[in-house]
Amino acid sequence: MILHGQQEEQTMIRKLAVFMLIIGLLFTSACTNRNNGQNVPPDSAGGSSPAMENTEEIKPQVNLAEIQANEVGKVMILMYHVIGAQKEADWVQTSENFQRDLKSLYEQGYSLLGLNDFIENHISVPAGRSPVIITFDDGSAGQFSYLTGENKEQEINPASAVGMLLDFAKSHPEFGHTATFFINDRPFGAKQDWREKMKKLVDLGFEIGNHTLTHPRLDKISDAEVQKELAGLAKLVAENVPLYQVKSLALPFGISPANPELAAKGNYEGYDYTNGAVLKVGANPALSPNRKGFDPYRLPRVQASTKELEKWLKYFSNNPGERYISDGDPLTVAVPKEKEELVSDESLGAKTLILW
Numbered sequence: 105m106i107l108h109g110q111q112e113e114q115t116m117i118r119k120l121a122v123f124m125l126i127i128g129l130l131f132t133s134a135c136t137n138r139n140n141g142q143n144v145p146p147d148s149a150g151g152s153s154p155a156m157e158n159t160e161e162i163k164p165q166v167n168l169a170e171i172q173a174n175e176v177g178k179v180m181i182l183m184y185h186v187i188g189a190q191k192e193a194d195w196v197q198t199s200e201n202f203q204r205d206l207k208s209l210y211e212q213g214y215s216l217l218g219l220n221d222f223i224e225n226h227i228s229v230p231a232g233r234s235p236v237i238i239t240f241d242d243g244s245a246g247q248f249s250y251l252t253g254e255n256k257e258q259e260i261n262p263a264s265a266v267g268m269l270l271d272f273a274k275s276h277p278e279f280g281h282t283a284t285f286f287i288n289d290r291p292f293g294a295k296q297d298w299r300e301k302m303k304k305l306v307d308l309g310f311e312i313g314n315h316t317l318t319h320p321r322l323d324k325i326s327d328a329e330v331q332k333e334l335a336g337l338a339k340l341v342a343e344n345v346p347l348y349q350v351k352s353l354a355l356p357f358g359i360s361p362a363n364p365e366l367a368a369k370g371n372y373e374g375y376d377y378t379n380g381a382v383l384k385v386g387a388n389p390a391l392s393p394n395r396k397g398f399d400p401y402r403l404p405r406v407q408a409s410t411k412e413l414e415k416w417l418k419y420f421s422n423n424p425g426e427r428y429i430s431d432g433d434p435l436t437v438a439v440p441k442e443k444e445e446l447v448s449d450e451s452l453g454a455k456t457l458i459l460w
């Protein structure tokens with residue numbers, strides 16, 4: 105009986121060991137999958153980072169003088185509101201004009217950059233091209249809609265901003281398709297699918313930013329109400345898009361809270377929010393994150409009306425030295441010699457500065 109008891113015990117131990125091994129394997133595999141999930145930016149430079157340790161001279165892949173690389177130049181952050189109107193008006197744009205804007209930007213050497221990549225100074229547009237950031241405020245229906253009709257649900261409306269961006273990038277891959285949607289509660293027409301749409305946007309490679317729950321004037325409400333507005337929207341996104349965090353705030357009406365620090369971080373009922381960037385409403389291109397004086401908490405935007413966009417495209421065409429032109433490598437900062445004094449040592453960090 106004792107022997108039998110020992111055998112039984114040994115069998116139990118063996119079974120337990122196998123069980124632990126299986127649990128261990130499952131756990132390891134779960135962790136690996138997690139790293140492949142949304143918490144890692146899809147285009148992060150992870151693979152290239154060992155080069156940072158290397159102190160040997162880094163030779164640029166392109167002729168910097170030929171492409172006029174200038175990574176202390178200015179960057180347009182475009183601001184759209186309603187898309188798909190019959191006629192252009194203040195804060196309202198037609199689908200045709202939006203398509204025209206994408207074409208003009210592409211033809212004049214711009215490529216889309218995600219706002220999060222901009223604030224993290226990870227600018228990876230192709231060499232010789234200029235980054236441009238597209239933002240949409242207020243989550244209006246024409247920004248992201250599905251077709252209606254039998255078997256059409258979930259088919260993205262090609263006349264919505266999301267549809268047009270995806271379509272244009274198909275034939276112009278070096279332009280890219282990303283944009284940031286600054287939403288309020290129940291965005292995109294408040295139909296039942298707004299929760300699913302948040303997740304879909306992130307899955308498609310777009311970004312979501314904070315535009316508060318109810319779009320109040322933040323200077324007119326209490327500190328507690330400001331935090332309720334910001335934490336509330338951040339929490340809503342996190343609940344609907346697993347592992348995704350909003351990292352930027354577009355101020356409703358461009359107006360700061362009375363206590364401006366609450367735009368960057370705060371807490372409401374145990375929920376913390378942090379914004380690495382705060383965007384204003386007006387009214388000119390932003391400084392490069394490589395440049396002295398860059399302030400991510402006061403980022404200006406260009407209103408993307410026909411008049412304003414044409415004005416700035418013309419400005420950069422007449423003043424090419426003012427424009428950010430990428431060297432194609434997010435780990436190096438290429439700057440004309442005469443602009444060296446503009447480079448921010450703080451932003452440069454471990455990156456290599458290349459003067460030409």
Ligand SMILES: [Zn+2]
Nearest residue numbers: 241242356357
């Ligand atoms: Zn707004």
